[in-house]
Amino acid sequence: MSNYAVGDIQGCFEEFKEGLKLINFDKSKDFLWIAGDLINRGPDSLKVLNYIISIKDSVHIVLGNHDLHYLNCFYNNIEPNDHDTFESLIHAKKAEEMANYLLSQHFVFSKKIQTKKKVKNVGMVHAGIPRDMSLKKAETISKLNSLKLKNDPKKSLKAIFKNNDKIFNQNSFCGSINFFTRVRVVNKKGLPDFSYKGGIKNITSGLTPWFSKKNKVMNSLDYLVFGHWAALEGKTNIPNIKALDTGCCWGKELTFLRLEDKKEFIIKSKQK
Ligand SMILES: [Mn+2]
Numbered sequence: 001m002s003n004y005a006v007g008d009i010q011g012c013f014e015e016f017k018e019g020l021k022l023i024n025f026d027k028s029k030d031f032l033w034i035a036g037d038l039i040n041r042g043p044d045s046l047k048v049l050n051y052i053i054s055i056k057d058s059v060h061i062v063l064g065n066h067d068l069h070y071l072n073c074f075y076n077n078i079e080p081n082d083h084d085t086f087e088s089l090i091h092a093k094k095a096e097e098m099a100n101y102l103l104s105q106h107f108v109f110s111k112k113i114q115t116k117k118k119v120k121n122v123g124m125v126h127a128g129i130p131r132d133m134s135l136k137k138a139e140t141i142s143k144l145n146s147l148k149l150k151n152d153p154k155k156s157l158k159a160i161f162k163n164n165d166k167i168f169n170q171n172s173f174c175g176s177i178n179f180f181t182r183v184r185v186v187n188k189k190g191l192p193d194f195s196y197k198g199g200i201k202n203i204t205s206g207l208t209p210w211f212s213k214k215n216k217v218m219n220s221l222d223y224l225v226f227g228h229w230a231a232l233e234g235k236t237n238i239p240n241i242k243a244l245d246t247g248c249c250w251g252k253e254l255t256f257l258r259l260e261d262k263k264e265f266i267i268k269s270k271q272k
Contacts, residue, residue, distance in 0.1 A: 003113050003259040005033040005124065007227045007244030011042030011085055012271060013051070015254040019267045023256050027058040033109075033259070034078055035227035036064025036126030037179065038102075039086050041249040042271060045070075046088040049098050061105040063226060064126035065181045071149075072157040074099045089120060103150050107142040107180040109254065110221065115260045120222040127228040128171040128183040128210035131190045137219035141176045148173055168192065183210045184229050199231035211241045225257065 004023050009016050012107065025032060038052060038061070039045035052059055057121040072078060074095065080087060089095065111121040129138050149156050150264045160177050163201075168191055169175040183192040193207055200209060209232075223240050230247035234255060242262075248254035248269045256265040 001029045001031075002218065003031045003033060003111075003122070004265075005035060005114070005225045005242075005244055005257045005259055007035050007246055007255050008037035008064065008230070008248065009034065009039075009048055009254065010249040010250045011039050011045035011048050012254060012269065013042070013047040014045035014270055015248050015267045016048060016051070019254055019256045022265050022267065027055045029071055030058060032059045033062045033122075033124050033225065034059055035124055035244050036062045037066040037227060037245075038064070038082065039070055039083055039089065041064035043085060045086045046092055046106060049089065049102075051267050053098065056101070060109050060111065060124065062107055062109050062124050062126050062180060063102065063105050067105075068104055068157065068160060068177070068181060070240070071102055072161050075153045075157055099153075103153055104146065106137040107145055107177060107242040108135075109142075110139065113259055120259075121220060123221040124215065125224070125226050128179065128226060129215065130179055130216045131186070131210065131213055131215050131223075133216060135217045137261075138180075138217055142180070143179055145173055162212065165260055182228070184208075185212045195232065198234075200202055200235075200237075205207045209236070211236055211238055215241075223259070227260075 038048055073080050074090055085206055108125050110121055112119050112121050160174050162176045165172055165174055170179050179192055182194050185193050185196045187206055225242045225244050227245040229243060229244045232243040234243050234246045236243050244255055246253040246255045249271055251269050251271045253269055254267040
């Protein structure tokens with residue numbers, strides 16, 4: 001039995017299937033951790049989501065910004081923009097069921113896994129976790145957010161994308177969801193600057209990657225995986241925090257990581 005984490009699939013079904021074959025994924029005993037942004041930008045969002053639902057008892061998912069954007073379009077009848085590639089998902093026969101499946105997923109997830117030497121607690125988020133937020137708090141907020149989303153998807157999705165908080169509040173529904181699903185860099189106070197999308201080298205002064213200072217969440221975790229930030233090319237320079245998005249939908253790679261021994265399995269992208 002193994003646990004494999006995979007970065008942003010973003011509708012890259014062929015690469016995803018090739019990866020599952022390479023790791024010899026067995027849904028009867030393995031687990032697949034999916035770090036969000038399952039869909040959009042790549043060519044086969046519908047196939048990806050259908051397949052994931054077919055192995056749903058063997059997957060752990062956290063939602064990403066693209067998943068939420070899709071849900072917002074679906075529930076609030078918003079036209080996808082020119083770069084979006086989830087049209088087929090919106091008009092699919094089982095669209096309601098698939099959207100409902102996404103709505104039930106986490107924002108922050110953790111689980112204990114058995115490695116050769118000891119039991120390790122591993123966490124997963126799509127983008128990042130505020131530096132002074134404990135794991136317990138992050139998971140509690142994540143659960144409350146999911147309940148609110150499920151309870152009234154129309155209204156709560158509208159709220160996320162409108163984000164009416166006057167001052168950023170990492171504990172609020174909108175603030176926490178935006179941090180968990182969109183953060184890359186933060187200012188000296190640890191507050192997110194959502195406009196920066198480049199790599200580590202060119203970060204404007206006064207801003208740092210969200211993970212670069214001590215993160216309270218790591219007091220309760222041995223290891224944390226996240227996606228979202230393809231420009232990192234898989235590197236954070238921090239041994240127990242791993243960036244998984246290696247830009248498959250941008251023509252780079254799809255990375256699978258076996259959590260027990262940190263072995264990486266890499267699939268070359270078929271996208272241009
Ligand atoms: Mn993302």
